[in-house]
Amino acid sequence: MLSTQPYKGVRDFFPDDIKVRNYIFDTWRKVCLSFGYEEYDGPFLEPFELFSAKTGDEIVNNQLYSFEDKSGRKVAIRPEMTPTVSRMAAEKIRMQTPLPLKWFSIADFYRYEKPQKGRGREFYQLNVDIFGEESVNAELEILLLNKGIMEKFGATDKMYEVRFNNRFLMNYLYERIASLTVPEIKAVQKAVDKKAKISNSEFESLLEKDIDKSKIKKVHEVLNLTISDIKKLKDLPDKASNLLKLMEMAQKVGIKNIIYDPALVRGLDYYDGNVFEQYDLTKGNNRSMFGGGRYDGLISLFIDKKVPAVGFAPGDITLMEFLKSWNLLPETGSLVNLLVTVFPGNKACLEKSLEVSEKLREYINVETYLNPDMELTKQLKYADRKSIPFVLIIGPDELAKELLLIKNLKTEEQSKMKSLQDVVKLIKS
């Protein structure tokens, strides 16, 4: 016998699971469309080089599903969307499509990881990107869109927060205030990226390994700067002051749950401007949900052009945990409105049941019972176990009198009706 279990770390979506999944996908899609974003999708398999070029080493070396196809081409299952969407956007930009492109997709990804809570080998992500907008309004719109999504899910801004930083600003501050060299900045950023997961003394020894002792005090000074300290700095370069511009605009348009976090790094791979990360504020379980930011350099992997880009990518698994912990998942009932029963052993009744079902389907979702010999009580029990709210019975008596017997399974009320329109009206009321 074969096992009924799926491959390790991936999910089967049974009908109850798909209702939740569709609720999440529909909400994502609706909000993205309301912001005028266009949907796209890329293929599940991509040439291996697409990921080795720019996706982080950790993913490519340890987590990528890759293999050779029957012609010896090295291919990989997508672990993220950014390389694909950059490839596709580059193709459109080459074809002179007017900029900006505002695109979104909802797609599944695979990574070979140790399955654990909130992390499987397979997950879905909404990917939202703007290509071709240099101003900080691009980041601002991504934040507004994120807020729109969270509101549609019923979340208030007390339930999550958005932490912000700017990669260019940090490099500038480390250089100007702590006089760090480029390799020293990289080392500091790597240590800071680990900071939340290690002790203070471990953090100190990480710094001491690579940074001149005289400079470490200054590194702490940089990490302790508040947003108002930064505002007071003179001659901040444009790309660094984008952080201040964004914070100011965000507050003006009513985004309150946004805080400056000098310890936010978000890997080192393609981000080169403002970056952000969203945290679930569930008490005692303050989790990172997802992040995003500006990656102006990526398109130039494909075409000889610099095209600014900003994006973010919430995932379905962390979102589902967020919705569960704040009790925001809606009840999902049956999508079937009515079971049309079939009167056992009566061919004329069966034909009538089929005909009536067919006509009702224009207005409501109708399941027809198909076994022509099953007792009626068992058919009713089936509807009840599947939480179908109404059943319709056409027996020889109803057939002769041209009546439809309809029963509400919750209230047990039943009534005989002449017209299909009355049935639809009752069920929709």
Add this chain to the structure above:
Amino acid sequence: MLSTQPYKGVRDFFPDDIKVRNYIFDTWRKVCLSFGYEEYDGPFLEPFELFSAKTGDEIVNNQLYSFEDKSGRKVAIRPEMTPTVSRMAAEKIRMQTPLPLKWFSIADFYRYEKPQKGRGREFYQLNVDIFGEESVNAELEILLLNKGIMEKFGATDKMYEVRFNNRFLMNYLYERIASLTVPEIKAVQKAVDKKAKISNSEFESLLEKDIDKSKIKKVHEVLNLTISDIKKLKDLPDKASNLLKLMEMAQKVGIKNIIYDPALVRGLDYYDGNVFEQYDLTKGNNRSMFGGGRYDGLISLFIDKKVPAVGFAPGDITLMEFLKSWNLLPETGSLVNLLVTVFPGNKACLEKSLEVSEKLREYINVETYLNPDMELTKQLKYADRKSIPFVLIIGPDELAKELLLIKNLKTEEQSKMKSLQDVVKLIKS
């Protein structure tokens, strides 16, 4: 530089492509829900054994994408859904879920094939299955559902036909009329499966290779039986006469484009009762679109129980060709209703544009122009190139007078409005 092209034989879905894809998926989903079917989805990767157990040799040996994961597990990318849905249904049946299960999914599949017209390495399929219904009403409902889908796409029954056969009936006829042995029946079926693609003399020599000459005349007799010949046969076993029952019921419920085809085989792998295949009747290009049938044995790979099953699986590529050749693909315009422009170099106007966009999004899809320095004429040109029907302009004059200037880009009409509700009304009218 990296190529902007996708992996060979797979598709990028740009925004214009996704509109068509969503139209097809939405139509499939709507009709399945109206029949009371429940949606599910399985994982993209499955254990290799799931396919080697029952999927046809041609697919497993030549077309399956399979490889070892980092722990040495042999996995495969799904080439079809039937093994997965049987695995998942078996799990539910083991958990005492009431039968029948009526399930559908819309999913993508990979097969390593030579890319050609109507066939890529990646395709989407709607999969519709009923588990647990023995009567021929299961096949009948699948046919009704198929008809419902075709009608929703605007197809009449002159545009396609459904060819029918019954695997059990053919075995019975070959045995009874032509006195064939079991291996001879297999050989005949293999030859018949190729019949449409080879010449008559090639077909004859195929038969002569494996069948006793004295029996070949009788084989032709079987292949020439019409449906009324079969009706006259006495003592037809129940499972064989299911073909007649289905044809009779189908005609009663108004399915007219259904014909008996004794040469229909549909592979040899899991079908064991009624089988059917749908043909596009486009003149001069009479193509097979997809098929389906009864496969009562498959669930017993997973649990010690026989559960009857019927299913069919239309694919997106053959469907798209059908819709194109009958001119049934709808026009797809922009999903964005309105571009809210931003008055160049004026921060107060930008903030107002953002605020207005935000409020309108509850009712319509609104793109906000983000570049704060772009000339208005270029913003209008951008809307026009993207076929966005309306633009809204808030300049210093409108800001002072609390007005909204709205312009219809097709008619060039413009009007100044006080309230957002009026804007929504104009756009929705």
